[in-house]
Amino acid sequence: MSNIAKKLAQDRKNILRREDYRKVKKMDRTQFEGFCKTLYMEGYQDGRKSVPGIDISQVKEAIAETKGIGANRLQAIMDSIEKKFGGDHE
16 A cells, blocks of 8 residues: 555656556555555655754743743743643753
8 A cells, every 4th residue: 555655645746647546446445544544644754854843942042032031931931831742841
């Protein structure tokens, strides 16, 4: 199944070639679900690779540089971020 999904991803002009469409039409439900899951996961992984991660320490520095944000307010903000997104902060 993953070979078909890879071929689809590589062919950017036409997302679904005629031969791939014929293969998909002949699939039973289980095969089609596997095909869809593989296609989705490959797209998901490509999307994750295309978006850079964020360094929480840089976020903390940027918030700390904001006028009117003191140590207590900064700590409250970082606690809220940790509750919402998980992870550790300094």
